[in-house]
Amino acid sequence: MRYCIIGSGGREHAIAWRLLSDGSADEVYVLPGNGGIAEEFRVKLKIDDFKGIAEFCSGERIDMVVVGPEVPLSAGITDYLVERGIRTFGPSRRAAMLEGSKLFAKRIMRACGVPTGDYHEFNTRDGLLRHIDTTEAFPMVIKLDGLAAGKGVGIPENRKDARAFVDAMVRDGMRVFVEEYLEGEEASVLGICDGDTVLPLVAAQDHKRIFDGDRGPNTGGMGAYAPAPVMTAERLERVRREVLVPTIEGMKREGIPFKGILYAGVIVKGDEIRVLEFNARFGDPETQVILPLLENRLGELFSAAVDGTLARCAVRFKRKSAITVVMASGGYPGEYETGKPIKGLDSLPEGALVFHAGTETRDGSCYTAGGRVLNVTATANDLAGARELAYEAVGRISFEGAVFRKDIGHRALK
Numbered sequence: 338m339r340y341c342i343i344g345s346g347g348r349e350h351a352i353a354w355r356l357l358s359d360g361s362a363d364e365v366y367v368l369p370g371n372g373g374i375a376e377e378f379r380v381k382l383k384i385d386d387f388k389g390i391a392e393f394c395s396g397e398r399i400d401m402v403v404v405g406p407e408v409p410l411s412a413g414i415t416d417y418l419v420e421r422g423i424r425t426f427g428p429s430r431r432a433a434m435l436e437g438s439k440l441f442a443k444r445i446m447r448a449c450g451v452p453t454g455d456y457h458e459f460n461t462r463d464g465l466l467r468h469i470d471t472t473e474a475f476p477m478v479i480k481l482d483g484l485a486a487g488k489g490v491g492i493p494e495n496r497k498d499a500r501a502f503v504d505a506m507v508r509d510g511m512r513v514f515v516e517e518y519l520e521g522e523e524a525s526v527l528g529i530c531d532g533d534t535v536l537p538l539v540a541a542q543d544h545k546r547i548f549d550g551d552r553g554p555n556t557g558g559m560g561a562y563a564p565a566p567v568m569t570a571e572r573l574e575r576v577r578r579e580v581l582v583p584t585i586e587g588m589k590r591e592g593i594p595f596k597g598i599l600y601a602g603v604i605v606k607g608d609e610i611r612v613l614e615f616n617a618r619f620g621d622p623e624t625q626v627i628l629p630l631l632e633n634r635l636g637e638l639f640s641a642a643v644d645g646t647l648a649r650c651a652v653r654f655k656r657k658s659a660i661t662v663v664m665a666s667g668g669y670p671g672e673y674e675t676g677k678p679i680k681g682l683d684s685l686p687e688g689a690l691v692f693h694a695g696t697e698t699r700d701g702s703c704y705t706a707g708g709r710v711l712n713v714t715a716t717a718n719d720l721a722g723a724r725e726l727a728y729e730a731v732g733r734i735s736f737e738g739a740v741f742r743k744d745i746g747h748r749a750l751k
């Protein structure tokens with residue numbers, strides 16, 4: 338089988354690695370890819386160039402396209418490719434609204450009885466400001482409706498900060514809502530879906546803040562581990578029964594079957610499990626810890642999802658743990674420099690893997706080319722062993738200004 342993966346992050350490198358290493362794929366192209374992908378398998382096209390992508394896939398007789406990021410999904414890449422006879426793993430444009438429109442997701446959750454925070458939509462900026470001036474409910478969660486690369490959510494602690502968020506982010510005419518503030522421990526539960534059936538994957542936990550102890554600004558994710566002990570087998574079954582299945586059934590009733598990865602970001606507090614958000618794709622960096630634990634051939638699951646035969650499959654995971662530590666450029670998630678040579682990639686301890694993200698190669702050497710640079714990943718019998726191995730590998734890799742969190746997995750290992 339020949340695959341083409343759309344995207345350029347650690348998630349896409351992990352999917353490519355997995356398809357090749359479990360025998361699903363003979364060849365995997367990544368578009369546009371990164372420095373971790375062999376030069377001849379990187380496709381230098383933009384991910385919004387749907388025509389170019391379709392021509393490439395037809396010309397190279399690609400058997401299946403796998404779409405990583407949300408932006409092309411929300412722009413309808415799956416519909417475009419499927420209409421041209423190209424098998425594609427990923428939701429349609431309308432199904433991707435579960436991520437692309439937070440209000441759509443809320444409406445579906447409400448209609449299907451999926452547990453989530455209460456919310457109130459505001460039609461005008463003045464209406465929202467009036468609410469801020471009169472409520473005592475702080476911290477307050479303010480969400481903008483569309484995709485905003487992680488910047489569409491504000492959690493002000495007080496009235497002054499809430500007004501500042503509105504001043505900076507909300508223009509009249511924007512769709513915006515205020516959501517109940519939920520406390521607890523977060524987990525990412527991803528399910529693979531074929532429109533009818535959803536099979537949950539092993540639960541993971543992301544580390545969104547830049548600094549140890551979950552302090553500092555949000556990032557795209559500084560590390561992850563799986564399985565996340567907060568998501569016990571009993572809780573995972575509840576997420577399947579109370580969140581994933583009703584959502585898939587609700588989408589089908591709406592005439593928008595969901596095929597692809599449905600990612601539920603949930604928050605757990607005691608007996609309560611509620612959905613914070615949906616994503617319509619694999620998580621990054623969650624994928625980097627989920628796929629090393631998967632026992633199935635990934636390509637068979639993708640095919641079953643596209644063909645609508647997931648009911649005949651069972652997803653199995655190794656009884657091990659995996660952890661990934663993101664090495665980022667100094668200054669990230671603010672401004673940072675690129676073009677720094679990366680050393681040590683050829684001296685990793687046995688059992689460690691590196692999935693590239695913001696890297697590029699020149700004359701056979703590897704350089705930094707983005708904020709999140711590398712995902713240093715290890716698998717072991719338990720999380721403590723995986724963490725030790727991952728940090729040993731991190732210690733052997735260097736580039737000028739490299740930053741990384743030293744406490745990935747801290748909630749599980751405390």
Ligand code: GLY
Nearest residue numbers: 543558620621622
């Ligand atoms: N890890 C968070 C995300 O993929 O959106």
